[in-house]
Amino acid sequence: MARKDFLDIVSLDREEIIQLLDQAEPFKDLFTRSVKKVPALKGKAVLMLFYEPSTRTLSSFEVAAKRLSADVTTFDVPSSSVTKGESVRDTIDTLQAMRADYIVVRHGLSGQPAAIARQTGASVINAGDGAHAHPTQALLDAFTLREKFPEMEGKRVLITGDILHSRVARSTSTILRKLGVKVAFLGPGSLVPKTASPDIPRFTNYDQAISEFGPDAVYLLRIQKERMAAPFFPSDREYHNLYGITDERLRQLAGEGTYIMHPGPINRGVELCDAVLDYDRCLISQQVENGIAARMSVLYGLKPQTS
Numbered sequence: 310m311a312r313k314d315f316l317d318i319v320s321l322d323r324e325e326i327i328q329l330l331d332q333a334e335p336f337k338d339l340f341t342r343s344v345k346k347v348p349a350l351k352g353k354a355v356l357m358l359f360y361e362p363s364t365r366t367l368s369s370f371e372v373a374a375k376r377l378s379a380d381v382t383t384f385d386v387p388s389s390s391v392t393k394g395e396s397v398r399d400t401i402d403t404l405q406a407m408r409a410d411y412i413v414v415r416h417g418l419s420g421q422p423a424a425i426a427r428q429t430g431a432s433v434i435n436a437g438d439g440a441h442a443h444p445t446q447a448l449l450d451a452f453t454l455r456e457k458f459p460e461m462e463g464k465r466v467l468i469t470g471d472i473l474h475s476r477v478a479r480s481t482s483t484i485l486r487k488l489g490v491k492v493a494f495l496g497p498g499s500l501v502p503k504t505a506s507p508d509i510p511r512f513t514n515y516d517q518a519i520s521e522f523g524p525d526a527v528y529l530l531r532i533q534k535e536r537m538a539a540p541f542f543p544s545d546r547e548y549h550n551l552y553g554i555t556d557e558r559l560r561q562l563a564g565e566g567t568y569i570m571h572p573g574p575i576n577r578g579v580e581l582c583d584a585v586l587d588y589d590r591c592l593i594s595q596q597v598e599n600g601i602a603a604r605m606s607v608l609y610g611l612k613p614q615t616s
């Protein structure tokens with residue numbers, strides 16, 4: 310892969326995706342060794358630039374970069390000059406002087422990572438921009454599903470919840486479909502966009518989605534209240550009753566051997582009940598672990614134009 314930047318899934322072809330997934334495997338094998346590092350990015354500088362709060366994605370990128378032996382700096386956005394009114398453009402000009410080879414960006418505005426990528430020779434990785442894209446999440450999701458279903462073609466994933474505001478829904482559905490997986494959306498009518506591709510079935514009733522679509526995995530999304538100006542449904546309790554994985558639904562899914570996935574952070578009692586986290590086909594912690602390997606693969610595969 311001779312790309313400078315990693316900004317979305319739409320612009321990747323199937324071969325590039327498979328190459329990134331294959332390349333992540335030896336990185337994952339490394340995690341069970343006593344020495345978990347390889348020298349691939351030794352001497353390279355990786356800068357984390359997160360304009361939105363994040364715990365798992367930021368630390369996952371930090372661990373990934375460190376396991377590749379890069380020097381990692383996390384630019385503390387909330388306490389930086391940004392809060393004093395500095396524009397992203399001026400921040401990047403300042404950061405250029407630090408000679409980063411890779412900049413990992415999360416921003417509330419769709420398209421901001423792409424704008425930064427045009428401004429710098431450093432490789433820019435999109436760690437989530439607005440409701441647009443979250444391509445490394447998509448890659449780790451595809452990797453996690455492929456571990457369970459090495460032939461992904463024809464498998465079925467039901468993405469459930471706040472599709473409308475979710476960059477994860479957009480990127481993960483795109484990668485899965487490029488790999489031949491069938492995707493359907495389920496959620497309240499107000500949160501499942503009507504403009505979604507006509508070949509993605511759209512359900513608003515849980516039982517109907519399960520019986521008609523017959524998913525191999527249910528992928529739960531958090532309700533992104535921070536992206537809603539007004540509530541899109543009456544209450545968390547009602548959402549849980551209509552769409553959440555309750556104890557009873559968990560028993561049904563267990564009977565079918567259905568996997569459960571979630572990008573985190575989870576809201577217990579809303580999209581899932583506590584028992585989901587002890588379910589043997591719940592893949593949430595595998596997703597977190599695989600996130601490091603997938604991000605190592607992305608960092609390793611990019612070609613910064615910095616020297």
Ligand code: NCD
Pocket residue numbers: 365366437443446476477530531533572573574
């Ligand atoms: C997601 C995100 O930030 O888009 N989380 C993540 O990256 N782990 C999903 C979410 O915030 O609900």
